[in-house]
Amino acid sequence: MMNLEQSRFNMVEQQVRTWNVLNQDILDLLYQIKREEFVPAAYRFMAFTDMEIPLEHDAVMLTPKMEARILQELNINKTDKILEVGTGTGYMTALLAKLGAHVYSVEIVPELHAMARINLQAHDITNITLEQGDAARGWPDHGPYDVIVLTASTPVLPEAFQQSLAPGGRLFAIVGEEPVMEAMLITCTTPGNYSSTRLFETCTAPFRNALQREQFHF
Template sequence: MVRLFSSFFRRTADPGIRAAELGAPEPAAGGGERQACPFAAQRERMVREQILQRGIRDPRVLEAMRKVPRHLFVPPELQDRAYRDCPLPIGYGQTISQPYIVAFMTEAARLTPESVVLEIGTGSGYQAAILAELARQVYSLERLSPLAARAQQTLAALGYRNVEVRQGDGYQGWPEHAPYDAILVTAAPPTLPMLLLDQLAVGGRLVVPVGESQGSQSLLILHKTPEGVVQKGAFPVQFVPMV
């Protein structure tokens, strides 16, 4: 889960990667409350001002960000802040990533309706819900049992039947369902976890922040080809550590 994105992204030669600044998360709107104000209006403003203006263009990603009720993935006392351009605490020293970084990482994964995705770091379940809007199946690992249980409950209450959450060690991945078309990691390991690359399908993408400390992390976008792994981007970021 991202604590804070400092600096800014620089445009790369890869057309799927958009340049932009990072901000922080806003309050999300509830499942069936998509039509209800003020959250629907806040979500639309979030997409328009935080995501579109920073270069995210995939229409499926934009629609998912408009649809998923982000405020239901934050503590009740923070719902009025759920759509702000910043991360928010969700307990146990963890955070929900800012909306822009969720959209950026999702777009970078290049998902199709048939994709099978592994997420490392479920947190509140918000990123998993966004992925579930775009992919056929999402498997999500969370180290902290209370967060895993709460996320599974929230996702189930919102009707996401294509997400499975499990408490477990993200470094080991989830080999039973490999290979994955995309793997997203929402906490920063000190070095690239090779077991996750092993579980990535040829043609798939691994989106992962890597770095020993929050001052020296880079978000890597890695594309696995028949000839090997090609790096599509590396951007300065600041995530909570992966433990």
């Protein structure tokens, strides 16, 4: 147990804090929600490492510092209605649920959807709605949203996502193709108007059925 808590401390202090994540509420949350309990059993030894963890069907669990940085950039309020695209194992869902009012989370892979449901029930997190489906190009069903989080990359960001933002709403997305992608924060300034901020370069797995760039043929 001591080694487990030391590993968690090292993750927060050496990976997360050093990537300029200084919001104390988020740092505290990383101690509260036990990340290792959301990692597939075969990869539990990797729970605190600065690496993406492989999941079913080529999906990945983002690195701890990426998860924390996303939360900080979105500046989530207790009243926020949140859309998460890509539930994965439910870890990010749990973090979002602790910060916001309600999370609608959509997962295309049935096995991950089932795993996330079990994980979140085990942690008694109830302000969530888990749905199975393909939201790679939008999920307006419960919108508009105050916060939208895309947990995988997309070569092209569908307009449907920003159109699902409430005024003042924030969208985090990783846009582009290997080897270089950009993490973006898009804010709905007024209805129909948006501002975009490039946060940092990164690279991660794309959504299945993500919107692709148009191919030009000569």
